[in-house]
Amino acid sequence: MGRGRDGCKSLPGEKDHVEGGIEQRGWGGLVAIRQQRAAGWGGFGPDSKVGDLEWEDAITLSATVVEGDKYNYRWIKWLRCLVAHPTMGETGTEHFRRMKKGDETTWSELPEELLEIIARRLTCLFDYVQFGAVCQSWHSTMVNMHQHLTFWDPWLMLPEKQDKSMIRSFYILSKRNIFELKLPEAHAKRCIGSSKGWLVMVDVSLSIQLLNPYTRVQFQLPHQLTFQDQNNFAQGYTSEELRDFFILKVVLSSSPSNPDYISIAIYSDWGKLAIARSGDEVWTTIPSEWFAFTDVIYYKEQFYAINWNGEVVSCDVGAHPKTTLITTPVRESYGQKYLVECSGELLQVIREVIFEDAPHKTIWFSVFKLDFYKKLWVEIKSLGDHSLFLGYNNSFSFCCNDSSATGVKRDCIYFTDDYLEAHQGLQNEWAGSDMGVFHLEDGRIEPHYSGYACHPFSLPIWYTPNIG
Known part of the structure; x- marks a missing residue:
């Protein structure tokens, strides 16, 4: 398993290439953050437990997540920091904190349109809740979209x-x-x-x-x-x-x-x-x-x-x-x-x-x-x-x-x-x-x-x- 330009380990079977500053990801993914940050959200809270997710259990994002030249490479870099894999030895949150302080990019800066594309691809309610727990802007996206999203796996x-x-x-x-x-x-x-x-x-x-x-x-x-x-x-x-x-x-x-x-x-x-x-x-x-x-x-x-x-x-x-x-x-x-x-x-x-x-x-x-x-x-x-x-x-x-x-x-x-x-x-x-x-x-x-x-x-x- 190799490493991408941002230092994150590449996903299995992933094909990364950059054309004109745009990274197309053939097997990208968004996985629920391991930290339990959903306290107070209805039934999901401190008493909720979910086992560590393997790569095979990741919610995948196809190459269509990044379309044309609308989103540049730095946005995708932050998506990769959300991924938590047992062999990495750290969560996406820890990786985020470890990255150089000089980079002004934050999770809250992801374009709303991109967040909506990601949210629409989530099929598991738990991932959706964790998606909204990342930060205030992600939570706002979840609140605005939840009434339009009814496709949840059984x-x-x-x-x-x-x-x-x-x-x-x-x-x-x-x-x-x-x-x-x-x-x-x-x-x-x-x-x-x-x-x-x-x-x-x-x-x-x-x-x-x-x-x-x-x-x-x-x-x-x-x-x-x-x-x-x-x-x-x-x-x-x-x-x-x-x-x-x-x-x-x-x-x-x-x-x-x-x-x-x-x-x-x-x-x-x-x-x-x-x-x-x-x-x-x-x-x-x-x-x-x-x-x-x-x-x-x-x-x-x-x-x-x-x-x-x-x-x-x-x-x-x-x-x-x-x-x-x-x-x-x-x-x-x-x-x-x-x-x-x-x-x-x-x-x-x-x-x-x-x-x-x-x-x-x-x-x-x-x-x-x-x-x-x-x-x-x-x-x-x-x-x-x-x-x-x-x-x-x-x-x-x-x-x-x-x-x-x-x-x-x-x-x-x-x-x-x-x-x-x-x-x-x-x-x-x-x-x-x-x-x-x-x-x-x-x-x-x-x-x-x-x-x-x-x-x-x-x-x-x-x-x-x-x-x-």
Whole structure:
């Protein structure tokens, strides 16, 4: 590994050349500064921990970061000083302080346009937060841009620690490491949904909240006892059991910062649907001749739900809620099914699980696209540059144009263990273990997180950060 003109070690595979005072970088990068400088920033603070990042985990900047002759060499020199590599023996900050005092260039002098280009290339929220912690001008850029940046790589929220430390761990795919966050707002609560950057949590008192783990802002949803049939279902169950098994999933139409947002829940052992608007004090059941729903999605200003048999209904959430059958089952298949939007299309995913041995195990996924005109499902064999994320979360797709930056593999299904019936009454080591990455191309399944992630009620769930 050589050194550039500024004395910084060159990046692996980097091609530096200067033409007319302009340096074109083929493998440049911006890595989160090792110093924890994010104290007081919502959920990220002194209690947050992130392991050292390797070069392979760096957020890369392509040659287009420096375009034409607009930015001269000294700006790029300061970008290089941000890089922290274990073999350098110092952080980018230390390198900055070590450089000769006679150079008037500072981090705050980087052109705002260049900072915006860099910020738009960050796909991991943690890097974005650290980006804003460099100095006041960088922070201002982050504040000005955050509402326009929604492309964050998915995180896997791991089960609650058993040591009562109130620490929640998030596995970051793009970093291949764990970010720990002290989050007392989620302590001893079951996560029954992850939607639009918000977690849906229910505690042992059966109170339900929306929680943004980054900002720690919370919104209250109607109490679980306001569900129809809750009293009949509650007979013979403890409050812990009602917390763990009564609600399957909650999905939002939009962020709760929108005063018109609607929550929809799948609840009870009958798999019914219920809605709650902002400000509602009770859940309103949607009358339906269909039941045993397994997933629900807000797609093109409309809620759709799919049940165990594969019947798909649209949900009218107006003054007189009702459901209307959209399609019959794509084939005779009983089991977990999902609805997910991908490239503007509505997809149905069928998950095949076997129960021959303990624990249960997922062996296959089939994907279908809905032809709305013909009301028919057409099987597809590839997702192209997209991958799907399924589980207790709001099912979603993710574009993998730059898989090296996001850590997400294309044409795959990332899944977690959400087979609620298999967890009921279990206090063993298996609950939450059925998760992995399914490759549509050849059907193989590999792990996405290899650590221990089992828990009787606090199961792993996909989360997409939202700093708004």
